[in-house]
Amino acid sequence: MPVPILKQGQMLIASMQSNLNDQDLMQLKDEIAGKIGRFKSRGVVLDVSILDVLDSFATRTLRSIAETARLRGAETVIVGIQPDVAIAMVQLGLTLDGVMTALDLEEGIDLLVASIEGSRQGGS
Amino acid sequence: MTDGPLPSDLDRLQLSPHDIERRKAFVDFQPDDAARIATIKDLVVRNVDRYSSTFFDHLATTEEAFGLTRSRSLLEQAKRLKHEHLIAMVQGDYGRDYMEQRVRLGVLYSRAALNARVFLGAFHLLMRAIGADIIKQYANAPGNGFDCFMSLKKIGFVDIGLIVDVLIAERERTINLQQDAIRELSTPVLQLRDRLLILPMIGVIDSRRARQLTDGLLLSIRANRAKIVVMDITGVAAVDSKVANHLIQTVAAARLMGASVIVTGISADVAQSLVALGVDLTSIRTMNDLQGGLEEAERLLGYKVVHADGATPASGSRLTRG
Numbered sequence: 001m002p003v004p005i006l007k008q009g010q011m012l013i014a015s016m017q018s019n020l021n022d023q024d025l026m027q028l029k030d031e032i033a034g035k036i037g038r039f040k041s042r043g044v045v046l047d048v049s050i051l052d053v054l055d056s057f058a059t060r061t062l063r064s065i066a067e068t069a070r071l072r073g074a075e076t077v078i079v080g081i082q083p084d085v086a087i088a089m090v091q092l093g094l095t096l097d098g099v100m101t102a103l104d105l106e107e108g109i110d111l112l113v114a115s116i117e118g119s120r121q122g123g124s
Numbered sequence: 125m126t127d128g129p130l131p132s133d134l135d136r137l138q139l140s141p142h143d144i145e146r147r148k149a150f151v152d153f154q155p156d157d158a159a160r161i162a163t164i165k166d167l168v169v170r171n172v173d174r175y176s177s178t179f180f181d182h183l184a185t186t187e188e189a190f191g192l193t194r195s196r197s198l199l200e201q202a203k204r205l206k207h208e209h210l211i212a213m214v215q216g217d218y219g220r221d222y223m224e225q226r227v228r229l230g231v232l233y234s235r236a237a238l239n240a241r242v243f244l245g246a247f248h249l250l251m252r253a254i255g256a257d258i259i260k261q262y263a264n265a266p267g268n269g270f271d272c273f274m275s276l277k278k279i280g281f282v283d284i285g286l287i288v289d290v291l292i293a294e295r296e297r298t299i300n301l302q303q304d305a306i307r308e309l310s311t312p313v314l315q316l317r318d319r320l321l322i323l324p325m326i327g328v329i330d331s332r333r334a335r336q337l338t339d340g341l342l343l344s345i346r347a348n349r350a351k352i353v354v355m356d357i358t359g360v361a362a363v364d365s366k367v368a369n370h371l372i373q374t375v376a377a378a379r380l381m382g383a384s385v386i387v388t389g390i391s392a393d394v395a396q397s398l399v400a401l402g403v404d405l406t407s408i409r410t411m412n413d414l415q416g417g418l419e420e421a422e423r424l425l426g427y428k429v430v431h432a433d434g435a436t437p438a439s440g441s442r443l444t445r446g
Contacts, residue, residue: 079382083342086380087335090373102382103349111382 003028007039011112012074013105015047025061032065036072043112044069047105049080059094066099075100075115079108137289139223147282148218157275158216164258164272165214171257172210179206179250183242192236202236205229213279226283230290240288251280311337313344319351320421321383322414326359334370338377345383352424353378354417358389368403375408384409384424388417 002024006013012035014028032044046062048054054062066076077100081089089095100115102108138147168175180203183189192198205228212222233243255273262269306327314322323341327333341353357363357371375385388411390398398405411417422429 081380081382083339083346083377083381086342086377087338089380090377095376096380101380103346103351107349107351107382 005031005035010042010116011045011109012036012039012041013045013047016050019051019053020058022057025058029061029065029068033068033072036069036074041074042116044074044076045105045108045112046076046078047080048078049082049104052082052085054085054089054094056092056094059089059096063096063099075112077102077108077111080104137227137293139220141220144220144223147285151278151281153278157278160272160275161214162216164261164276167257167261168214168254169211172207175210175250175253176203176206178253179246182246182249186242188242189238192233192238195236198232198236202229202232205232218279218282223286226286227290230287231294233287234291234294240291243287244284247284251277307333311340313341315348316418317427319349319425321345321348321350321353323353323355324359325355325357328361329367329370334374338374341374342377342381345378345381350383352421353383353385354414354421355385355387356389356414356417357387363394363398365401365403368398368405372407386411386417386420388412388414
């Protein structure tokens with residue numbers, strides 16, 4: 001099931017609705033990369049709170065989405081990783097180094113707004 | 125109480141018919157041995173009280189055996205079981221009943237905190253007393269007497285093996301109980317301010333407890349919407365590379381939930397040993413003590429604590445967000 005990507009101001013919000021297969025993930029990656037350019041987005045929120053498992057492929061794809069987004073000028077926050085998922089990931093040695101994480105959608109948006117404002121002030 | 129208690133996990137001591145045969149095989153117990161022991165049966169049964177008192181008189185002189193010899197009820201039970209044992213020892217039937225009788229005695233020793241060293245000394249004396257009588261009975265055929273004694277000694281060694289097993293098993297059980305008790309020491313996750321948790325860790329951190337801690341912490345992070353966690357390890361007994369790995373995993377898991385962790389209370393010794401072990405803690409933010417950690421956390425959360433006399437309004441003013 002493809003992931004809907006919503007535009008909200010300077011942000012893109014992708015909220016997973018069900019567990020994803022590898023193809024959905026690849027499609028998500030392509031769409032986000034395209035939409036960042038089209039909407040001139042400065043931030044991306046990936047909400048994974050529905051997922052009860054994040055395997056190595058999913059982790060790698062999320063990380064590469066974040067890296068792609070950064071190259072296109074947008075910060076990425078991954079939000080809503082559940083306690084069990086976090087423990088499983090750590091035990092499998094999967095990390096999200098270099099990607100921001102937040103507790104839930106609200107936190108993630110706050111974090112992105114702060115980061116976007118921070119970089120704007122830094123740039124001016 | 126007519127019988128000493130049997131441990132509930134008797135099977136752990138390996139008393140199946142097969143195991144009993146193996147125990148006998150270890151000491152090379154042959155049918156000949158049973159036949160030889162039969163020839164000294166009467167001698168041992170006749171003198172059983174004397175042998176038994178050799179054993180207990182020796183224990184009475186040893187300070188380390190006071191747990192047994194100074195407790196009348198334990199001592200009476202032990203004497204009765206010893207009496208039964210010595211008679212059973214020469215009956216030629218060394219099956220499960222015999223072994224269970226020994227286990228009862230072993231459990232009793234363990235309850236009396238009698239250690240293996242003291243027991244072995246006393247048992248040796250007892251065997252020597254029996255040996256001396258056997259040699260006397262076979263004065264005209266010392267070779268046969270010696271063979272008889274060696275046959276009895278085989279059973280003696282089976283006995284010793286079993287008693288030592290029981291002592292070790294009981295000690296392990298005690299250790300397991302204590303470990304469970306330590307595990308059950310709750311590790312509270314406390315909310316100190318809005319979005320700030322502290323996790324004071326105390327005691328021994330093993331894999332199971334680390335998992336519990338991590339679970340509890342992550343659930344609290346979600347429940348309290350925490351952004352910063354100060355983890356204080358002043359009370360952790362020993363920090364080695366394994367414990368450090370648990371810490372790293374906990375910190376990484378917390379980060380995945382959007383919270384950052386500050387570890388405090390790493391003492392000079394612990395810090396040096398971690399460096400010597402080559403544990404890479406660069407992924408963990410550390411402060412020297414709990415106070416430093418809390419101040420850092422408050423700074424990151426944008427709190428500013430001001431003295432009541434100060435001109436600026438007191439704590440709680442959020443200036444920036446970490």
